[in-house]
Amino acid sequence: MSVDIGIIGLAKSGKTTIFNALTRGKASTENLTPNIGMAKVPEPRLKMLADVLHPKRVVSAEARYVDIGASVKGMAKEQTIGGELLNRLSSVDALINVVRAFTDERIPHVDGSLDVERDITTIDLELAFSDLALLERRLERINISLKGAKPLERQSFIHEQELLTRIKADLEKDIPIREQELSPDDARAIANYQFLSAKPLLIVVNIGEDQLAEAVSLEAELNSRYSRPKRRLITLCGKLEMELAQLDNSDAESFRTELGIKEPGLERTIRLSYELLGLITFFTMASDEVKAWSIQSGTNAVKAAGKIHSDMERGFIRAEVIGYNDLVKCGSLAEARKKGLLRLEGKNYIVQDGDVITFLFNV
Numbered sequence: 001m002s003v004d005i006g007i008i009g010l011a012k013s014g015k016t017t018i019f020n021a022l023t024r025g026k027a028s029t030e031n032l033t034p035n036i037g038m039a040k041v042p043e044p045r046l047k048m049l050a051d052v053l054h055p056k057r058v059v060s061a062e063a064r065y066v067d068i069g070a071s072v073k074g075m076a077k078e079q080t081i082g083g084e085l086l087n088r089l090s091s092v093d094a095l096i097n098v099v100r101a102f103t104d105e106r107i108p109h110v111d112g113s114l115d116v117e118r119d120i121t122t123i124d125l126e127l128a129f130s131d132l133a134l135l136e137r138r139l140e141r142i143n144i145s146l147k148g149a150k151p152l153e154r155q156s157f158i159h160e161q162e163l164l165t166r167i168k169a170d171l172e173k174d175i176p177i178r179e180q181e182l183s184p185d186d187a188r189a190i191a192n193y194q195f196l197s198a199k200p201l202l203i204v205v206n207i208g209e210d211q212l213a214e215a216v217s218l219e220a221e222l223n224s225r226y227s228r229p230k231r232r233l234i235t236l237c238g239k240l241e242m243e244l245a246q247l248d249n250s251d252a253e254s255f256r257t258e259l260g261i262k263e264p265g266l267e268r269t270i271r272l273s274y275e276l277l278g279l280i281t282f283f284t285m286a287s288d289e290v291k292a293w294s295i296q297s298g299t300n301a302v303k304a305a306g307k308i309h310s311d312m313e314r315g316f317i318r319a320e321v322i323g324y325n326d327l328v329k330c331g332s333l334a335e336a337r338k339k340g341l342l343r344l345e346g347k348n349y350i351v352q353d354g355d356v357i358t359f360l361f362n363v
């Protein structure tokens, strides 16, 4: 299972361009249908593990990007396309909002002028509208259900009604759900609704090549104004990143050095998305294959096993675990075993970032 990230933003903001940069894709920017692409999650530790463990194959974790191919503006109102797009977006884990900052007279801005703040707000409002519409529909249904409800059902309907009413009131005060103070129980109770404003949001400000010199300072300034809980902002030159993504690594690397870009745009984007989502990486070694996996920080060993295969979760016996740093220091699995650094952990062990795990299970 991969991490799913949806790319949204106003028309002509550079969504498809950025999609291509992230997935090393070649989707036409004329294309108005959804683009879906996979990207390997950059993980420098994999190379080191390959040197120590000598597997036949090394497999990265993957992220899936969906460029819905249309603006989300008006999505909540236009029920026809809204419904289909909404379904697609509802299931993603995080959103990227592409905001235009590049100037190009041949490509007029849909709202007439460049205005990063206005465009951020426009999309925030669209996400909130969509959630409000869903909340209203659900609250109406609860009202109807309450009429014929048995006492036990009543209790849970009333509880849900109270929770949704509170969320709606905050949303109407322009507080997106991701910034609302919800208890873990409440968050779990609404998870099924897949509210858009509850999803972590990475705002990608798409700058022009002429703005590269100020990219870092601009990003710091914009972040101080717009970063919030589960919301961050980066500047990226979409067009350039798309071109660099088509080159082989060493060529791209030397261009980046020349241009003063420290980290490839696609690496930064996924790194920050991971941070926003609270994801960590663990590794498995089995049948000559070292593999990276992404899980929510705080996941226990049995659930982590379930990420790989449901049989492993069901038949879980133990996990044999060693931290990445320990393994690399030892230089080999045999040496680590000799030093007693391989630990046996049970179901409730909380998996740590960088753990190298072999699951023992019954089938």
Ligand SMILES: Nc1nc2c(ncn2[C@@H]2O[C@H](COP(=O)(O)OP(=O)(O)O)[C@@H](O)[C@H]2O)c(=O)[nH]1
Residues within 6 Å of the ligand: 009, 010, 011, 012, 013, 014, 015, 016, 017, 018, 028, 029, 030, 102, 103, 104, 107, 206, 207, 208, 209, 237, 238, 239, 240
């Ligand atoms: N000059 C310049 N043009 C860009 C940049 N990013 C995207 N474009 C152009 O803007 C147009 C719209 O981009 P596209 O990715 O299709 O936007 P979308 O409608 O949001 O998918 C295309 O002609 C792109 O080539 C950029 O950083 N600089």
Ligand SMILES: [Mg+2]
Residues within 6 Å of the ligand: 015, 016, 017, 029, 031, 032, 069, 070
């Ligand atoms: Mg597009």
